[in-house]
Amino acid sequence: QKEVEQDPGPLSVPEGAIVSLNCTYSNSAFQYFMWYRQYSRKGPELLMYTYSSGNKEDGRFTAQVDKSSKYISLFIRDSQPSDSATYLCAMRVETSGSRLTFGEGTQLTVNP
Amino acid sequence: ETGVTQSPTHLIKTRGQQVTLRCSSQSGHNTVSWYQQALGQGPQFIFQYYREEENGRGNFPPRFSGLQFPNYSSELNVNALELDDSALYLCASSFPGGYGYTFGSGTRLTVV
Numbered sequence: 001q002k003e004v005e006q007d008p009g010p011l012s013v014p015e016g017a018i019v020s021l022n023c024t025y026s027n028s029a030f031q032y033f034m035w036y037r038q039y040s041r042k043g044p045e046l047l048m049y050t051y052s053s054g055n056k057e058d059g060r061f062t063a064q065v066d067k068s069s070k071y072i073s074l075f076i077r078d079s080q081p082s083d084s085a086t087y088l089c090a091m092r093v094e095t096s097g098s099r100l101t102f103g104e105g106t107q108l109t110v111n112p
Numbered sequence: 113e114t115g116v117t118q119s120p121t122h123l124i125k126t127r128g129q130q131v132t133l134r135c136s137s138q139s140g141h142n143t144v145s146w147y148q149q150a151l152g153q154g155p156q157f158i159f160q161y162y163r164e165e166e167n168g169r170g171n172f173p174p175r176f177s178g179l180q181f182p183n184y185s186s187e188l189n190v191n192a193l194e195l196d197d198s199a200l201y202l203c204a205s206s207f208p209g210g211y212g213y214t215f216g217s218g219t220r221l222t223v224v
Contacts (some may be wrong), residue, residue, distance in 0.1 A: 065144065
């Protein structure tokens with residue numbers, strides 16, 4: 001069983017839709033949770049960063065962490081065609097330095 | 113200089129050969145990590161370097177090795193290449209334990 005599970009999609013939505021992306025994990029030691037966006041042929045770009053449980057909002061993006069359920073989410077409001085990319089969740093434990101454990105990634109297409 | 117730069121962008125090697133990939137860290141970042149991303153998968157942690165020493169390693173064999181130089185640039189060396197080594201190799205730099213991981217655009221390695 002993978003430490004981090006993420007539905008690979010693909011997910012296709014119309015412009016303006018609310019997008020919900022999710023990951024589950026099995027390692028209760030994970031304390032730091034991140035969402036990365038990766039465009040084709042590019043490296044991952046950090047979108048959101050959350051420590052422990054709770055919500056964090058940044059513009060059209062909201063990240064939620066529920067440690068009791070080992071479940072994290074990323075919501076994108078008013079989705080735009082430029083949001084079309086692969087979204088990766090990533091996590092790390094307190095003592096792991098820079099070692100990130102990634103999900104498989106969800107491929108998102110926002111149609112004009 | 114800002115951002116993480118990787119070279120070369122693309123590389124084709126023959127099974128059994130050796131390859132060296134290079135990374136220049138973002139200015140001020142003294143920790144570098146390397147990841148392997150197979151097609152359609154999330155990045156997998158290979159190892160991390162801090163102050164020119166390896167201080168964390170993922171589930172990769174010893175034929176994957178690295179170096180970090182005093183200017184925080186880094187190399188990833190892979191010996192005895194196998195077909196399954198074909199992937200996008202990503203370099204990420206950060207402060208130790210920081211969350212500001214900056215990824216390069218990667219080197220796409222194809223082993224034939």
